Amino acid sequence: MAAVATREQIVAAADRLFYHGGYEHTSFADIAGAVGLSRGNFYYHFKSKDAILDAVIDARLADTRRMLEQWEAEAPTPAGRIMRYVEIVLTNRADIQDYGCPVGTLTTELAKLEHAMLGQAGRLFTLFRTWLREQFVLLEHAEQADELAMHVLAFSQGVAVMANAFHDEAFIQREVDRMREWLHTYER
Amino acid sequence: MAAVATREQIVAAADRLFYHGGYEHTSFADIAGAVGLSRGNFYYHFKSKDAILDAVIDARLADTRRMLEQWEAEAPTPAGRIMRYVEIVLTNRADIQDYGCPVGTLTTELAKLEHAMLGQAGRLFTLFRTWLREQFVLLEHAEQADELAMHVLAFSQGVAVMANAFHDEAFIQREVDRMREWLHTYER
Numbered sequence: 001m002a003a004v005a006t007r008e009q010i011v012a013a014a015d016r017l018f019y020h021g022g023y024e025h026t027s028f029a030d031i032a033g034a035v036g037l038s039r040g041n042f043y044y045h046f047k048s049k050d051a052i053l054d055a056v057i058d059a060r061l062a063d064t065r066r067m068l069e070q071w072e073a074e075a076p077t078p079a080g081r082i083m084r085y086v087e088i089v090l091t092n093r094a095d096i097q098d099y100g101c102p103v104g105t106l107t108t109e110l111a112k113l114e115h116a117m118l119g120q121a122g123r124l125f126t127l128f129r130t131w132l133r134e135q136f137v138l139l140e141h142a143e144q145a146d147e148l149a150m151h152v153l154a155f156s157q158g159v160a161v162m163a164n165a166f167h168d169e170a171f172i173q174r175e176v177d178r179m180r181e182w183l184h185t186y187e188r
Numbered sequence: 189m190a191a192v193a194t195r196e197q198i199v200a201a202a203d204r205l206f207y208h209g210g211y212e213h214t215s216f217a218d219i220a221g222a223v224g225l226s227r228g229n230f231y232y233h234f235k236s237k238d239a240i241l242d243a244v245i246d247a248r249l250a251d252t253r254r255m256l257e258q259w260e261a262e263a264p265t266p267a268g269r270i271m272r273y274v275e276i277v278l279t280n281r282a283d284i285q286d287y288g289c290p291v292g293t294l295t296t297e298l299a300k301l302e303h304a305m306l307g308q309a310g311r312l313f314t315l316f317r318t319w320l321r322e323q324f325v326l327l328e329h330a331e332q333a334d335e336l337a338m339h340v341l342a343f344s345q346g347v348a349v350m351a352n353a354f355h356d357e358a359f360i361q362r363e364v365d366r367m368r369e370w371l372h373t374y375e376r
Binding site: 105 | 352
């Protein structure tokens with residue numbers, strides 16, 4: 001149990017450090033330091049930074065699945081659920097302005113590094129894409145569902161990059177309002 | 189003259205390496221190696237990677253100004269000029285799918301590094317923002333011009349992140365078509 005708790009602490013610290021400072025910029029020693037572990041103890045849990053990244057992605061996938069289930073429980077309509085996704089950029093606006101989107105910035109960095117884990121990180125986008133697509137199918141736009149899901153994902157990424165570059169909350173709010181109007185045109 | 193040419197070669201090589209592999213990932217030695225210079229000769233031109241980044245941003249600003257002037261010369265209407273910007277994601281789709289947007293990915297990375305040059309890199313976005321705003325003023329949407337400019341910038345960034353993550357050209361084309369339709373609603 002103690003070993004599991006330590007492993008979870010390492011993954012949580014690595015997740016935060018990768019998000020805040022970037023994957024390449026974060027060293028093995030940074031992560032060990034953040035959880036106050038000796039190099040030997042740390043090494044017992046993870047042998048490489050890649051292995052930690054793999055665990056971070058798995059943890060994010062699990063967290064995302066829980067969040068999507070919660071949205072489904074809380075929002076009765078598919079449009080309401082899509083809006084929960086759209087509003088992430090407002091809900092997480094402080095972090096987004098400081099560090100961008102955790103998914104988008106990770107895939108962007110791994111693509112440049114031609115990193116073997118890029119496909120793995122892409123599963124995070126695919127999870128959102130699949131879920132958004134399901135909501136558009138429920139809205140009776142089955143034929144366009146995947147295209148509409150990609151449009152919503154592109155919205156969130158565009159807003160995140162610009163909010164990070166300009167630190168402009170009013171911009172985020174305007175773009176969310178614009179998406180809400182756009183979504184209304186797809187509601188029955 | 190030889191010194192100027194060498195300096196320009198260094199800046200061009202660094203620009204490409206920063207874009208393809210990321211700023212942090214690119215070393216002084218990588219850049220010197222790409223232009224085939226000894227460390228001593230290289231050091232004569234640039235004392236630090238930050239100084240190279242500064243020169244890369246200056247070169248990109250100059251290139252962007254030239255490109256904007258060309259668009260103004262080639263496209264007679266403000267809407268046509270805005271479409272030239274929108275279509276960058278198609279024109280540069282190969283690079284964008286491999287490396288994302290050169291401006292967006294640089295500011296994203298520098299923000300995470302809390303890099304002193306972040307404000308300098310932000311001038312690239314501001315140059316596009318100011319130019320797009322001017323086009324919307326010419327379209328007689330002066331009051332909303334800056335908001336519309338930010339919306340167009342967010343479009344390009346969202347498409348770039350998703351195209352980079354999914355390598356999907358049909359997606360890029362669809363989003364450009366969507367923007368063209370959106371822009372028509374603002375034409376007189």
